[in-house]
Amino acid sequence: MGKNLTTRSEDYSKWYNELVVKADLAENSGVRGCMVIKPYGYAIWEKMQAALDKMFKDTGHQNAYFPIFIPKSYLSKEASHVEGFAKECAVVTHYRLKNAEDGSGIVVDPEARLEEELIVRPTSETIIWDTYRRWIQSYRDLPLLINQWANVVRWEMRTRLFLRTAEFLWQEGHTAHATEAEAIAEAETILDVYATFAEEHMAVPVIKGTKTAGERFAGAVETYCIEALMQDGKALQAGTSHFLGQNFAKAFDVKFDNTEGQQEYVWATSWGVSTRLMGALIMTHSDDNGLVLPPKLAPIQVVIVPIYRGQEQLEAISAVVNPLAARLRDRGISVKYDDRDTHKPGFKFNEYELKGVPVRLGVGPRDLANGTFEVARRDTLEKQVVPAEGIEEYIGNLLGEMQDAIYQRAKDFRDAGITEVDTYEEFREVIATTGGFVSAHWDGTDETEERIKEETKATIRCIPLDPKPDPGNCIRTGKPSPYRVLFAKAY
Amino acid sequence: MGKNLTTRSEDYSKWYNELVVKADLAENSGVRGCMVIKPYGYAIWEKMQAALDKMFKDTGHQNAYFPIFIPKSYLSKEASHVEGFAKECAVVTHYRLKNAEDGSGIVVDPEARLEEELIVRPTSETIIWDTYRRWIQSYRDLPLLINQWANVVRWEMRTRLFLRTAEFLWQEGHTAHATEAEAIAEAETILDVYATFAEEHMAVPVIKGTKTAGERFAGAVETYCIEALMQDGKALQAGTSHFLGQNFAKAFDVKFDNTEGQQEYVWATSWGVSTRLMGALIMTHSDDNGLVLPPKLAPIQVVIVPIYRGQEQLEAISAVVNPLAARLRDRGISVKYDDRDTHKPGFKFNEYELKGVPVRLGVGPRDLANGTFEVARRDTLEKQVVPAEGIEEYIGNLLGEMQDAIYQRAKDFRDAGITEVDTYEEFREVIATTGGFVSAHWDGTDETEERIKEETKATIRCIPLDPKPDPGNCIRTGKPSPYRVLFAKAY
Ligand SMILES: [Zn+2]
Numbered sequence: 001m002g003k004n005l006t007t008r009s010e011d012y013s014k015w016y017n018e019l020v021v022k023a024d025l026a027e028n029s030g031v032r033g034c035m036v037i038k039p040y041g042y043a044i045w046e047k048m049q050a051a052l053d054k055m056f057k058d059t060g061h062q063n064a065y066f067p068i069f070i071p072k073s074y075l076s077k078e079a080s081h082v083e084g085f086a087k088e089c090a091v092v093t094h095y096r097l098k099n100a101e102d103g104s105g106i107v108v109d110p111e112a113r114l115e116e117e118l119i120v121r122p123t124s125e126t127i128i129w130d131t132y133r134r135w136i137q138s139y140r141d142l143p144l145l146i147n148q149w150a151n152v153v154r155w156e157m158r159t160r161l162f163l164r165t166a167e168f169l170w171q172e173g174h175t176a177h178a179t180e181a182e183a184i185a186e187a188e189t190i191l192d193v194y195a196t197f198a199e200e201h202m203a204v205p206v207i208k209g210t211k212t213a214g215e216r217f218a219g220a221v222e223t224y225c226i227e228a229l230m231q232d233g234k235a236l237q238a239g240t241s242h243f244l245g246q247n248f249a250k251a252f253d254v255k256f257d258n259t260e261g262q263q264e265y266v267w268a269t270s271w272g273v274s275t276r277l278m279g280a281l282i283m284t285h286s287d288d289n290g291l292v293l294p295p296k297l298a299p300i301q302v303v304i305v306p307i308y309r310g311q312e313q314l315e316a317i318s319a320v321v322n323p324l325a326a327r328l329r330d331r332g333i334s335v336k337y338d339d340r341d342t343h344k345p346g347f348k349f350n351e352y353e354l355k356g357v358p359v360r361l362g363v364g365p366r367d368l369a370n371g372t373f374e375v376a377r378r379d380t381l382e383k384q385v386v387p388a389e390g391i392e393e394y395i396g397n398l399l400g401e402m403q404d405a406i407y408q409r410a411k412d413f414r415d416a417g418i419t420e421v422d423t424y425e426e427f428r429e430v431i432a433t434t435g436g437f438v439s440a441h442w443d444g445t446d447e448t449e450e451r452i453k454e455e456t457k458a459t460i461r462c463i464p465l466d467p468k469p470d471p472g473n474c475i476r477t478g479k480p481s482p483y484r485v486l487f488a489k490a491y
Numbered sequence: 492m493g494k495n496l497t498t499r500s501e502d503y504s505k506w507y508n509e510l511v512v513k514a515d516l517a518e519n520s521g522v523r524g525c526m527v528i529k530p531y532g533y534a535i536w537e538k539m540q541a542a543l544d545k546m547f548k549d550t551g552h553q554n555a556y557f558p559i560f561i562p563k564s565y566l567s568k569e570a571s572h573v574e575g576f577a578k579e580c581a582v583v584t585h586y587r588l589k590n591a592e593d594g595s596g597i598v599v600d601p602e603a604r605l606e607e608e609l610i611v612r613p614t615s616e617t618i619i620w621d622t623y624r625r626w627i628q629s630y631r632d633l634p635l636l637i638n639q640w641a642n643v644v645r646w647e648m649r650t651r652l653f654l655r656t657a658e659f660l661w662q663e664g665h666t667a668h669a670t671e672a673e674a675i676a677e678a679e680t681i682l683d684v685y686a687t688f689a690e691e692h693m694a695v696p697v698i699k700g701t702k703t704a705g706e707r708f709a710g711a712v713e714t715y716c717i718e719a720l721m722q723d724g725k726a727l728q729a730g731t732s733h734f735l736g737q738n739f740a741k742a743f744d745v746k747f748d749n750t751e752g753q754q755e756y757v758w759a760t761s762w763g764v765s766t767r768l769m770g771a772l773i774m775t776h777s778d779d780n781g782l783v784l785p786p787k788l789a790p791i792q793v794v795i796v797p798i799y800r801g802q803e804q805l806e807a808i809s810a811v812v813n814p815l816a817a818r819l820r821d822r823g824i825s826v827k828y829d830d831r832d833t834h835k836p837g838f839k840f841n842e843y844e845l846k847g848v849p850v851r852l853g854v855g856p857r858d859l860a861n862g863t864f865e866v867a868r869r870d871t872l873e874k875q876v877v878p879a880e881g882i883e884e885y886i887g888n889l890l891g892e893m894q895d896a897i898y899q900r901a902k903d904f905r906d907a908g909i910t911e912v913d914t915y916e917e918f919r920e921v922i923a924t925t926g927g928f929v930s931a932h933w934d935g936t937d938e939t940e941e942r943i944k945e946e947t948k949a950t951i952r953c954i955p956l957d958p959k960p961d962p963g964n965c966i967r968t969g970k971p972s973p974y975r976v977l978f979a980k981a982y
Pocket residue numbers: 207208209210211224225226227461462463
């Protein structure tokens with residue numbers, strides 16, 4: 001297998017598209033904008049799901065499931081919400097097909113028209129708050145901390161595998177609280193969960209912040225987010241957590257009796273991460289040889305490739321490898337022993353590099369004689385000869401080291417990719433050349449934000465959490481600004 | 492909490508509907524035919540998923556994800572398949588909403604009409620075989636053993652929570668093979684997985700068999716199934732595994748080069764179980780006091796209820812209970828200590844009975860003094876005073892015993908519910924009164940099957956696997972029959 005991968009410096013975008021397909025992560029389907037997530041890509045997503053699901057449960061959340069369809073009238077109840085999603089809704093209008101009377105094939109049965117159109121959920125606030133009205137009567141029913149793993153559909157015109165697809169998989173949390181303070185604390189707790197997950201599992205460093213009014217979720221009072229930096233200098237929003245105030249409670253008339261017996265509207269949050277995280281994972285770490293996966297999310301952490309001629313040599317190698325593989329698995333390490341005789345070792349080496357398997361062990365007759373293995377690590381491509389004795393522990397430690405090293409490398413890159421500028425000229429220069437996050441002053445108005453976007457394609461990614469007071473002047477208008485915000489071109 | 496549950500003998504159907512809602516398993520949503528699966532119900536489904544997913548992976552399957560939408564033309568490619576699903580398809584025709592020009596609200600944008608309508612998947616054979624055409628070239632690419640966890644939509648006119656809903660959750664396996672024999676073996680392997688899961692995890696005894704031609708999956712050559720018996724004497728199909736022959740390979744032109752370098756069509760299977768299993772679980776075991784859950788699927792296996800007056804007694808009890816709960820959790824037992832002071836013990840006892848928690852421990856000051864707990868088991872409602880010393884082991888054993896006892900009780904009921912009959916008069920009598928499975932001779936024709944169904948509402952649930960030769964005469968026509976088949980009225 002030659003990799004034939006376009007390099008990042010040649011064409012970063014093409015490199016990404018090719019890598020996703022060649023590493024067997026995902027591909028486009030026959031349905032416009034909808035992807036097929038292939039088994040290897042799905043295995044990574046399952047590992048993400050498992051880690052996140054545990055973090056949600058450890059913070060008191062339960063899973064549930066709500067309908068995929070949302071009556072059009074529900075979507076319309078919260079004005080800014082429908083405004084935000086109306087342009088990208090898949091609409092179900094009929095519930096039956098039939099044979100065309102002229103024998104031309106299968107057609108939609110015009111008599112099976114729905115009285116009210118159904119929207120395939122782009123997000124579930126409306127159907128969930130319609131349900132919460134039945135579940136919440138008293139302060140005793142609060143907080144309600146619920147998450148759902150689901151597919152959602154947003155009819156995007158320009159799609160890219162994982163980054164922007166018409167259908168994607170995600171989790172969406174929807175919580176209900178008795179007080180504003182509690183709801184805000186929940187939104188912040190989840191932001192921390194997302195940041196911890198991104199950094200400790202995905203090895204992707206993130207900046208926590210809030211969105212400007214113009215970039216907020218449709219229906220939110222405040223949108224918290226985590227932002228990551230890709231190798232091409234563009235930012236990627238990796239997760240959002242919204243404080244929804246009482247907007248949905250008011251739209252769906254969800255009130256509770258407080259401890260004084262008075263009726264109040266319920267306070268809400270919602271929050272989500274999606275298969276878009278796969279795009280962040282791929283673009284943060286991978287190189288011109290293919291995927292680089294942090295060990296915690298690698299479906300195969302160690303691959304063992306025998307180098308042999310003839311059945312006898314293979315058997316001698318397998319006699320050493322099989323018990324080693326068992327000992328590694330006892331330590332919770334996922335191992336693949338690739339003893340296929342249909343492919344040469346060089347082909348296999350290439351394949352596992354492309355697929356980002358963190359550690360590769362090579363073993364041939366000479367290694368057997370010497371009691372050694374050749375250990376190659378995917379992140380640095382370094383190789384080392386290691387004694388077979390005690391190699392389980394060596395590999396266990398190595399996987400831990402690699403998880404840290406991959407994170408540190410990404411963090412060094414990200415830190416180096418933040419530039420402070422004080423003039424609009426500098427700003428345009430940085431945005432147009434190296435990119436990255438640009439830390440600059442802004443006068444706080446929608447108009448200025450919009451004008452900068454039109455002029456440079458850069459948007460405000462976030463107002464960093466707890467910004468240190470640092471008064472200055474807006475780069476575009478010169479008006480006063482209390483602290484810097486982060487701009488970038490973004491996915 | 493008074494349970495106020497309708498009893499089974501009063502109205503079995505009403506008992507079921509009430510139980511599903513009162514035990515917090517699921518409820519109807521504002522979208523016709525679509526249910527909300529509540530956290531407690533979803534926790535049971537998650538346990539089912541985890542067990543099944545492991546069994547699929549242990550038998551070599553991988554998960555993947557395919558689009559929710561199916562172009563109408565794909566669905567139409569396999570003639571009997573579209574025939575089977577056309578009448579219950581949710582059809583997406585538009586991809587945008589807009590503000591009505593007369594200000595009357597949000598309407599479907601007539602300019603955003605799809606060129607080709609998309610069907611919300613009722614099952615995924617067509618979109619998957621369209622994908623497999625790209626994945627399969629050679630015998631080296633086979634077998635392809637893939638499963639997906641997904642939601643599907645079939646527009647049912649009469650719906651019931653879990654048993655028949657417009658949207659449901661399921662897994663669907665789709666495998667591709669080089670030979671007919673291998674594909675048949677796969678379909679049978681999965682039937683065994685389903686039967687093992689039903690019996691060992693759900694404690695639901697099942698009969699394995701094949702469907703008659705009239706009851707086969709639309710597009711299948713052979714449909715294997717497992718059938719269970721509910722307490723009201725009606726059968727429930729709990730899972731199906733289909734041998735699809737080369738039907739979908741031909742419809743989607745999926746060929747492979749065999750070892751001789753010749754092109755052949757690929758052989759296929761598909762198989763699924765759904766949230767319908769929740770219905771089978773509930774109806775098989777539960778009683779007039781509420782749910783009865785087999786310990787392996789119970790989200791809470793042990794609940795501990797303190798019986799106390801005042802904070803001091805509660806603290807003394809908690810000092811004993813908290814370390815016990817920790818020791819039980821160390822054994823992998825899920826424990827809830829319900830020390831809420833807002834509800835009385837009697838209320839809690841009722842609630843956990845209703846929710847089917849297998850084991851309840853009560854502990855009051857007298858128990859503390861005596862070093863004992865009161866242990867109540869949900870299946871038999873028996874109570875016993877047990878020494879605190881060694882109680883972890885006692886409970887561990889008890890949960891195992893209960894799993895077996897619940898299965899055995901259901902199996903005894905099921906076995907007693909199979910009646911052999913040799914005349915149509917007897918047949919009609921049994922079907923109309925006690926119900927259950929009726930083992931009878933049938934002449935093997937669609938017409939007779941159909942006539943019996945019209946006259947008695949009983950259908951052939953299955954032709955048991957490896958039927959013992961037992962020649963006789965069809966109960967309806969007197970024509971010869973090589974072996975008995977199983978009839979029943981069914982969900
Ligand atoms: Zn941000």
